[in-house]
Amino acid sequence: MTNRSAGSNRADSPGLATKDQGPRTRRAAASVEEHLELVTRLLEPLQNRPAESVSVAESLGRVAHSDVLSPVDLPLFRNSQMDGYAVLATDVSTVPVTLKVSATVPAGPYEEIRLDVGSAVKIMTGAPIPQNADAVVPVENTTADGGYVTVDVSRAAGDYIREQGSDITAGTLLIRAGQMLEPRHIAVLAAVGLSQVDVRRRPKVAVITTGAELVDAGSQLRPGQIYDSNGVTLAAHLTANGADVVAVNRSSDDADEFRRILRESTAVAELVITSGGVSMGDFEVVKDVLEPLGGQFGSVRMQPGGPQGTATIDGVPVLDFPGNPVSTVVSFLMFARAALRQAAGLPPISARSAPLAHSITSVAGKRQLLRGRLGSAGVELIAGPGSHLVAAMAWADVLVDVPEEATSLDAGTDVRVIPL
Numbered sequence: 001m002t003n004r005s006a007g008s009n010r011a012d013s014p015g016l017a018t019k020d021q022g023p024r025t026r027r028a029a030a031s032v033e034e035h036l037e038l039v040t041r042l043l044e045p046l047q048n049r050p051a052e053s054v055s056v057a058e059s060l061g062r063v064a065h066s067d068v069l070s071p072v073d074l075p076l077f078r079n080s081q082m083d084g085y086a087v088l089a090t091d092v093s094t095v096p097v098t099l100k101v102s103a104t105v106p107a108g109p110y111e112e113i114r115l116d117v118g119s120a121v122k123i124m125t126g127a128p129i130p131q132n133a134d135a136v137v138p139v140e141n142t143t144a145d146g147g148y149v150t151v152d153v154s155r156a157a158g159d160y161i162r163e164q165g166s167d168i169t170a171g172t173l174l175i176r177a178g179q180m181l182e183p184r185h186i187a188v189l190a191a192v193g194l195s196q197v198d199v200r201r202r203p204k205v206a207v208i209t210t211g212a213e214l215v216d217a218g219s220q221l222r223p224g225q226i227y228d229s230n231g232v233t234l235a236a237h238l239t240a241n242g243a244d245v246v247a248v249n250r251s252s253d254d255a256d257e258f259r260r261i262l263r264e265s266t267a268v269a270e271l272v273i274t275s276g277g278v279s280m281g282d283f284e285v286v287k288d289v290l291e292p293l294g295g296q297f298g299s300v301r302m303q304p305g306g307p308q309g310t311a312t313i314d315g316v317p318v319l320d321f322p323g324n325p326v327s328t329v330v331s332f333l334m335f336a337r338a339a340l341r342q343a344a345g346l347p348p349i350s351a352r353s354a355p356l357a358h359s360i361t362s363v364a365g366k367r368q369l370l371r372g373r374l375g376s377a378g379v380e381l382i383a384g385p386g387s388h389l390v391a392a393m394a395w396a397d398v399l400v401d402v403p404e405e406a407t408s409l410d411a412g413t414d415v416r417v418i419p420l
Contacts, residue, residue, distance in 0.1 A: 240345025276323025
């Protein structure tokens, strides 16, 4: 991933200098559901992902594209469950009994050995069982003396022998299509000798943050500058929800710079997400560039995250989120997360209901998405509605979804909560 610094200030952005800065027109604000329907249609090409083959060693967190069947039996051959002695059960039915040790079999490559009546073969855990042997006596039940061993505990046929195919047989279903691969799944794939596995191809997504005021974390801030948190935040959310983040770039408010970065992004990505530059101000570079190209911009009746935009550039869908950090995250959660998880084959993250731990007030006509935390008494708000309250997102574990029409809700009222 790359991260470019802002290249010019708003006041002297040459690409915007000749643009008419007259009053903007407002479209009727859309509901959350109306905008979500628009975004869902826009992202339909991301669905039905093809397969790609990846190394089993690198498949952690990927989603199996199809059922995986075992190509072999497990165990691959009859082998010893213990360090001890391979014997005929009839030879140790009466104990103590002393047997001649005719050979030693370690784990690893071997030449087949046949066990004779009245003898024993010293054997290590995992080593192949000699022909004719039908039991293993653990070493702790024996006493060795030179080339002989005395067996003190009798054993029945089958004791301490792992039979071929006793775990699984060739053709057994190991992994179902749609399963996200965890370490336990990787273990069985490796055990049956598979080096590659077909997984769902991840959607390739590029991120562009905008604003002449943005600088990299760790930089020395000048007056009016702030750290660019949206780039790394969106990349983290995208990765956590099954996307392959192919670029994280930043543009100033210069239109030519934004066009160049957008062109580079659409060349490598199947989806581009921008933050900032979509509101009603004079220096809204995303809106300025994309609206003449058919982009749709307007307001959604939600807080935070009201200003929203969509476009298709070079055949690639572009989602345009507002730039305040909380607005960016809430926009992603409400409009992009579900579609990306579906495209990646990940299970949906479902909302649930929970009682309010205390009463709240809300703004009429706007759907409030407030930061909250679930506890034994229900869900409590941990911050106000402001889109700049970044720390509260770290402390929260849900968004509290307050309907447009609500102006106040009493303690104990069930509300919809969306896991973060």
